[in-house]
Amino acid sequence: MQIDLEGFMLTQQRKAHILHVLKQTGQVIAKQLSQELDLSEDTIRRDLRELAADGLLQRVHGGALPASPALADFSGRQTIATDGKQAIGRAAAAMIRPNQVIFIDGGTTAVQLARQLPPDLVATIVTHSPSVAVELVNYPNITVDLIGGRLFKHSVVAVGASAIEAIGRYRADIYFMGATGIHPEIGLTTGDSEEAAVKRMLCHHAAETVVLASREKLGAASPYLVVSMNDVQCLVVERDTPQESLQAYTEMDLTIIKA
Amino acid sequence: MQIDLEGFMLTQQRKAHILHVLKQTGQVIAKQLSQELDLSEDTIRRDLRELAADGLLQRVHGGALPASPALADFSGRQTIATDGKQAIGRAAAAMIRPNQVIFIDGGTTAVQLARQLPPDLVATIVTHSPSVAVELVNYPNITVDLIGGRLFKHSVVAVGASAIEAIGRYRADIYFMGATGIHPEIGLTTGDSEEAAVKRMLCHHAAETVVLASREKLGAASPYLVVSMNDVQCLVVERDTPQESLQAYTEMDLTIIKA
DNA sequence: ATAAAACGTGCAATTTCGTGCAGAGTCAAG
DNA sequence: CTTGACTCTGCACGAAATTGCACGTTTTAT
Numbered sequence: 001m002q003i004d005l006e007g008f009m010l011t012q013q014r015k016a017h018i019l020h021v022l023k024q025t026g027q028v029i030a031k032q033l034s035q036e037l038d039l040s041e042d043t044i045r046r047d048l049r050e051l052a053a054d055g056l057l058q059r060v061h062g063g064a065l066p067a068s069p070a071l072a073d074f075s076g077r078q079t080i081a082t083d084g085k086q087a088i089g090r091a092a093a094a095m096i097r098p099n100q101v102i103f104i105d106g107g108t109t110a111v112q113l114a115r116q117l118p119p120d121l122v123a124t125i126v127t128h129s130p131s132v133a134v135e136l137v138n139y140p141n142i143t144v145d146l147i148g149g150r151l152f153k154h155s156v157v158a159v160g161a162s163a164i165e166a167i168g169r170y171r172a173d174i175y176f177m178g179a180t181g182i183h184p185e186i187g188l189t190t191g192d193s194e195e196a197a198v199k200r201m202l203c204h205h206a207a208e209t210v211v212l213a214s215r216e217k218l219g220a221a222s223p224y225l226v227v228s229m230n231d232v233q234c235l236v237v238e239r240d241t242p243q244e245s246l247q248a249y250t251e252m253d254l255t256i257i258k259a
Numbered sequence: 260m261q262i263d264l265e266g267f268m269l270t271q272q273r274k275a276h277i278l279h280v281l282k283q284t285g286q287v288i289a290k291q292l293s294q295e296l297d298l299s300e301d302t303i304r305r306d307l308r309e310l311a312a313d314g315l316l317q318r319v320h321g322g323a324l325p326a327s328p329a330l331a332d333f334s335g336r337q338t339i340a341t342d343g344k345q346a347i348g349r350a351a352a353a354m355i356r357p358n359q360v361i362f363i364d365g366g367t368t369a370v371q372l373a374r375q376l377p378p379d380l381v382a383t384i385v386t387h388s389p390s391v392a393v394e395l396v397n398y399p400n401i402t403v404d405l406i407g408g409r410l411f412k413h414s415v416v417a418v419g420a421s422a423i424e425a426i427g428r429y430r431a432d433i434y435f436m437g438a439t440g441i442h443p444e445i446g447l448t449t450g451d452s453e454e455a456a457v458k459r460m461l462c463h464h465a466a467e468t469v470v471l472a473s474r475e476k477l478g479a480a481s482p483y484l485v486v487s488m489n490d491v492q493c494l495v496v497e498r499d500t501p502q503e504s505l506q507a508y509t510e511m512d513l514t515i516i517k518a
Numbered sequence: 519a520t521a522a523a524a525c526g527t528g529c530a531a532t533t534t535c536g537t538g539c540a541g542a543g544t545c546a547a548g
Numbered sequence: 549c550t551t552g553a554c555t556c557t558g559c560a561c562g563a564a565a566t567t568g569c570a571c572g573t574t575t576t577a578t
Contacts, residue, residue: 023381024381026380027272039557043557060269061269061270065271066399067399140412151404158407270565290524302566305566
């Protein structure tokens with residue numbers, strides 16, 4: 001690959017180049033890059049460290065690999081469904097009434113919800129999670145609409161412009177949302193900006209947003225804001241959630257359901 | 260299996276490769292790996308020891324086996340149940356070259372294809388099958404684009420106008436198609452008109468269409484025509500497919516690959 | 519029982535890493 | 549114009565990781 005020979009390459013350009021090579025070849029090697037860009041390996045290593053800190057790649061000895069630390073993580077998480085998440089899923093499923101149009105989010109808790117639906121439920125379920133879609137194959141009376149887009153592998157959901165656009169064509173009765181962070185003042189947050197945008201869109205296109213709040217999410221915050229608590233109508237929490245974790249929410253205009 | 264021939268393989272990649280081989284074949288042999296990767300057996304043994312320490316596999320004399328007996332059972336079932344389809348998937352996967360854009364169809368054979376992809380493949384895969392999408396989560400270098408639409412549960416694929424429209428935005432290098440009927444004169448057929456329409460669209464938006472032809476599909480016909488054999492460039496069949504089943508195709512302008 | 523293969527450990531050579539530090543360049547306030 | 553703060557880069561040096569080899573032990577197969 002030919003690199004700019006006259007002007008200097010800015011640091012940011014260099015980082016972009018590293019990510020580009022990583023995307024094209026699936027790996028980058030520190031020594032190789034330093035020769036290609038005519039820089040010391042120290043500089044390259046620094047770049048790699050910083051990019052890794054931003055979660056844009058995975059640092060390994062000798063270079064870097066694409067970021068996918070959540071890969072085995074997810075398949076692991078999926079099998080071990082805690083009782084708490086099952087209960088949340090069951091309580092949420094009970095909220096659905098016949099012939100409603102429902103958005104179901106991605107994530108482990110949402111998959112639990114899909115598993116807990118009454119088998120004879122008549123409804124239309126719209127989801128950007130292929131995992132949820134696959135779960136719903138066995139429900140003969142449920143129409144499943146799959147939202148397409150680029151697959152964000154960490155959460156296994158479709159994101160991006162086409163996903164946003166597709167969501168815009170729906171008006172759902174309920175959106176069952178998962179979130180990695182639920183905080184009374186900050187609001188609902190997640191770890192990826194694209195995913196946050198999709199969740200926001202889903203929220204705004206549903207009459208009611210119900211948050212599936214498993215214990216470890218309460219009081220936490222992630223980098224990207226989805227919506228504030230004002231945009232949420234209902235919270236489903238585990239039965240044995242400590243009262244003090246819920247205190248801040250009880251004063252808001254919010255239904256709290258204990259599963 | 261083809262390994263990266265230019266750049267060096269990073270240590271972590273090597274471990275990932277070992278786990279992938281283990282998952283695919285249900286076992287790994289130290290000596291085999293050392294020859295395949297051109298490294299001393301000591302290094303391989305060290306890798307196996309470390310992976311075993313992480314609980315990712317079970318160390319045995321001569322190599323390693325999957326971590327839990329349950330997992331071995333699982334991977335065993337898969338390989339046995341779909342021996343022929345697995346071979347077809349592997350042969351099809353070998354056709355993909357780096358950085359291509361690939362359509363993968365729905366259906367069991369297509370899922371096998373997804374499982375047989377080389378773990379370090381760099382490519383963009385577009386699919387209207389949520390099952391295929393979920394399979395590809397574990398491939399860090401593959402960009403997955405999910406085609407949305409109404410879910411046709413029998414085949415577990417998205418169909419309908421929005422699926423057709425989304426497909427229209429792509430131009431793929433290869434379309435790997437499954438079909439319930441493959442007949443030399445009638446062409447390719449399937450059991451649902453909507454699904455046929457989607458397959459047709461995929462076929463017309465790919466430079467090359469490759470049909471995954473497991474044994475029981477050859478010579479059969481279903482109600483809805485997808486395309487005639489003229490629109491197909493390649494057929495992948497099982498190695499022991501009787502010659503008379505293939506006779507009619509050999510006279511056509513068609514590449515036949517025996518898996 | 520005996521030979522061959524696989525194993526584990528210790529060791530040395532090489533490579534890569536991280537950190538502290540210094541020089542060069544940029545920018546803004548004085 | 550000068551000064552000071554800040555950033556970026558390269559170098560040095562000790563620490564850590566990786567790999568192959570040697571040697572004695574254990575396992576497997578004949």
